[in-house]
Amino acid sequence: xxxPRFNHEEIIETxxxxxxxxxxxxxxxxxxYCFNPTTHSYRVPSDSNDSARTYPYDEFTLKxxxxxxxxxxxxxxxxxxxxxIDSELCHTILRxxxxxxxxxxxxxxxxxxxxxxxxxxxSIFPAVLKSVxxxxxxxLGQSIHCCVIKMGFGSDIYSSxxxxxMYCTCLLCGDARQLFxxxxxxxxxxxxxxxxxxxxxxxxxxxxxVFREMQAAGAEPGEVTTVGVLSACAHLGALxxxxxxxxxxxxxxxxxxxxxxxxxxxxxxxxxxxDEAEKVFWAMRVxxxxxxxxxxxxxxxxxxxxxxxxxxxxxxxxxxxxDEVTFLGVLCACCHQGLVKEGRWHFLSMKEEFRLQPMIEHxxxxxDLLGRAGFLDEAQEVIRTMNMKPDPIIWRALLGxxxxxxxxxxxxxxxxxxxxxxxxxxxxxxxxxNLYARDRNWVKVGQVREMMxxxxxxxxxxxSSIEIGSVVYEFVVSxxxxxxxxxxxxxxxxxxxxxxxxxxxSADTNIVLYDLEEEEKxxxxxxxxxxxxxxxxxxxxxxxxxxxxxxxxxxxxxCHQFFKLISMIYRRKITVRDRHRFHHFSGGVCSCKDYW
DNA sequence: CTAGGGTTAG
Numbered sequence: 001x002x003x004p005r006f007n008h009e010e011i012i013e014t015x016x017x018x019x020x021x022x023x024x025x026x027x028x029x030x031x032x033y034c035f036n037p038t039t040h041s042y043r044v045p046s047d048s049n050d051s052a053r054t055y056p057y058d059e060f061t062l063k064x065x066x067x068x069x070x071x072x073x074x075x076x077x078x079x080x081x082x083x084x085i086d087s088e089l090c091h092t093i094l095r096x097x098x099x100x101x102x103x104x105x106x107x108x109x110x111x112x113x114x115x116x117x118x119x120x121x122x123s124i125f126p127a128v129l130k131s132v133x134x135x136x137x138x139x140l141g142q143s144i145h146c147c148v149i150k151m152g153f154g155s156d157i158y159s160s161x162x163x164x165x166m167y168c169t170c171l172l173c174g175d176a177r178q179l180f181x182x183x184x185x186x187x188x189x190x191x192x193x194x195x196x197x198x199x200x201x202x203x204x205x206x207x208x209x210v211f212r213e214m215q216a217a218g219a220e221p222g223e224v225t226t227v228g229v230l231s232a233c234a235h236l237g238a239l240x241x242x243x244x245x246x247x248x249x250x251x252x253x254x255x256x257x258x259x260x261x262x263x264x265x266x267x268x269x270x271x272x273x274x275d276e277a278e279k280v281f282w283a284m285r286v287x288x289x290x291x292x293x294x295x296x297x298x299x300x301x302x303x304x305x306x307x308x309x310x311x312x313x314x315x316x317x318x319x320x321x322x323d324e325v326t327f328l329g330v331l332c333a334c335c336h337q338g339l340v341k342e343g344r345w346h347f348l349s350m351k352e353e354f355r356l357q358p359m360i361e362h363x364x365x366x367x368d369l370l371g372r373a374g375f376l377d378e379a380q381e382v383i384r385t386m387n388m389k390p391d392p393i394i395w396r397a398l399l400g401x402x403x404x405x406x407x408x409x410x411x412x413x414x415x416x417x418x419x420x421x422x423x424x425x426x427x428x429x430x431x432x433x434n435l436y437a438r439d440r441n442w443v444k445v446g447q448v449r450e451m452m453x454x455x456x457x458x459x460x461x462x463x464s465s466i467e468i469g470s471v472v473y474e475f476v477v478s479x480x481x482x483x484x485x486x487x488x489x490x491x492x493x494x495x496x497x498x499x500x501x502x503x504x505x506s507a508d509t510n511i512v513l514y515d516l517e518e519e520e521k522x523x524x525x526x527x528x529x530x531x532x533x534x535x536x537x538x539x540x541x542x543x544x545x546x547x548x549x550x551x552x553x554x555x556x557x558x559c560h561q562f563f564k565l566i567s568m569i570y571r572r573k574i575t576v577r578d579r580h581r582f583h584h585f586s587g588g589v590c591s592c593k594d595y596w
Numbered sequence: 597c598t599a600g601g602g603t604t605a606g
Contacts, residue, residue, distance in 0.1 A: 074597085084606090096603090122598080123597065123598050124598080125598085125599095126598050126599050127598070127599095130599080156598095157599075158597090158598050158599045159598085159599080160599085161599040161600070162598085162599050162600090163599095164599085164600090165599070165600065187599090188600085189599050190599075190600080191600085192599090192600040192601075193599070193600045194600090195600085196600060196601065197600090211601060223601075224600050224601045225600085227600095227601045227602060228600080228601070228602095230602085231600090231601090231602065234602095253597080257601095258602080259601050259602050260601085260602085261602085262602040262603075263601080263602050263603095264602095265602090265603095266602065266603065268602065288602095289603085290602050290603050291602085291603090292603095293602095293603045293604080294602075294603050295603095296603095297603070297604075298603095323603095324604075325603055325604045326603090326604095328603090328604050328605055329603085329604080329605095331605075332600085332604090332605065332606095335605085335606095359604090361605040361606090363605090363606075364605050364606065365605050366605095367604085367605095367606095368605075368606065392606095393606050394604070394605095394606085395604055397605085400606080401605095424598095486601095528601050539603090553606090579606075580605090580606060581606095
C-alpha cells in the first residue's frame, strides 16, 4: 500500500470533536453496563466505594504532534486520507498509540474507524480499553463493552480481561467482579487484573482474598500477581502475609525484577522492617527511580531521617534523576526529624537545581516542617507566597503546629480557613477541640462538642489492627458500656494500668474531647483502639515477638506514653504505624524521640 | 498476536 506524502507542519493541528458525535450511545442494546436513554443516566454503580468522578475531558481536543510518533499515524490521516487506510494499518496505528501512551489518539482513531468503514476486530479491543482505562472514561468503556458483546467477542479472554481492568481503573470493581465471574475461561492475567484492580481501589483485603481464591482455583501466581498482593500487604501492614509472598517468590524462583523488588521494599518499609527493606534493595540488580523513592520514603516514615538523606545523595551520585515523589520523601524525612536547615536547603535545590515545580504536597510538607519546629511566621509565609490555593491539609498542618506551640489565635485563623473548605469533616472539629483543651478552655471545648452534635458531624472512630499469624484482627475504639466480647483484653488492660501506675504512669486526660470527670476520661482513654490491639497482642504472642499495630488515625499522647512504658516493663518491642508515620517502641523510648 | 505490574505530604 502506498501512502501519500504530506508536510509535517500541516498535520500539527487541532482536531476537536465532541464525545457524543464521536461515539453515540447505542440505545438498542439494553445491557446492564449501558447508558439508559430513557433516564439519560448510567447504571448506578453497585459499589458504595465507587465515588463519582468528573471526567477529564467534556469535549476532547486532540493536539497532534506527528513527530512524536510515527508520521504515518497522525490522526489527519483519518480525516484526509482515509481511502488509503486498510483495516490492518488502522489496527496497527491504534495499538501504536496505546503503546506510546497517546490514549486520546487511540480513542480518536477508534471513533473514526466506523466513519471510514473499518470494522474493529477482537484484537484491538484490548488496546482501546487500555487507553480508555488510562483516561478514566467509564462512559466510553461501558459503550465499548456494549460493542464488544454486540460484535460477538464477549467471551474473548483478552478483551474480557481488558474490560475487567478497565472497570477496576474506572472505580467500578463490582462490575469488574461480575464480568470476571461470567467469563467462560480465565488465566493468570485475568486474575492479576482483578487483584491489581482491587488494590487500585484501595480494597486491599479483597485483593488478598482474591489472591487466595486464585490459588485455590489452581492458577499460578506470577511476578505481576505478587506485585499487586505485596502492594496490598504494604497498605494493610500485613507483614506475615507479605513475608509469605516473599517466600513464595523465592520458592518458585520468580524473578526479582524491578517491579517485584520495589514492591517488596515498600512492603517491608510499610511494615516497619527497614532492615529487610534494605536487604532487598541491595539484592536488586536493576533499580529505577521508583526503587529509590520507596527506600527514601521508607526511611523517612520509620524515623531514619539521616539515612533517607544519605540514600538521596547516593541516588544522585549514581545518576538517577530525582522526581517530585523523591523530594516528598526527602522533605518528609526532614519534617519528622526536625531537620529545618536541611529541609529548607532541599526545597530550594529541588526548584533551582533539579528544576522541579513544587506541588501542593511539597508546600504542605514545608508548612509542617517549619510549623512543627516553631517557625510559625515562616510557615505562614510559605502559605502566603505559594501560587496555589491552600488545601485542607495545609491548614491542618498549620493548626497542628499551633496546638503544639500554643498559638491559639493563629490556630483559630487556620480553623476558619479549614472549615470553609471542609465544613463536614469531623476531624477538623476534633483538632479545634484539642486546641482549646490544651488551654483547658472547657467552655470552648463544650461549644465545639455542642456544634458537632447539632450538625450531626461525627468523628471517624479510631481503628487499629494487629496481625497474629496470618489473620488481621481489628479493634475499634470502644464504647465503655458495651465491651463487645473481648473480655480478656479488658481485664488485661486493667491489670496493665495498675502496673503502669506503679511505674509512674498517669493518664494524660488533656486531649479527651469532653469535659468529663477525670475518672471517666481515663476510662475513655483506656479503650483506645491501639491499646486494645496491644493487649490482644500481648495475650496472643510470645514475649520475643515484636508487636506491629496499624492505626487509621494518629496515635494519641496518652497511648504514646502508655506504649513507651509497656515496652520497658514488659520488655517488648512494639511498632505502631499510625496515619502518618512509624513509632518504634523499645526499652521505654520511641524512635520518634517524642517529636511528632 | 492482543490482556495484568511498584512510589506520593498530613
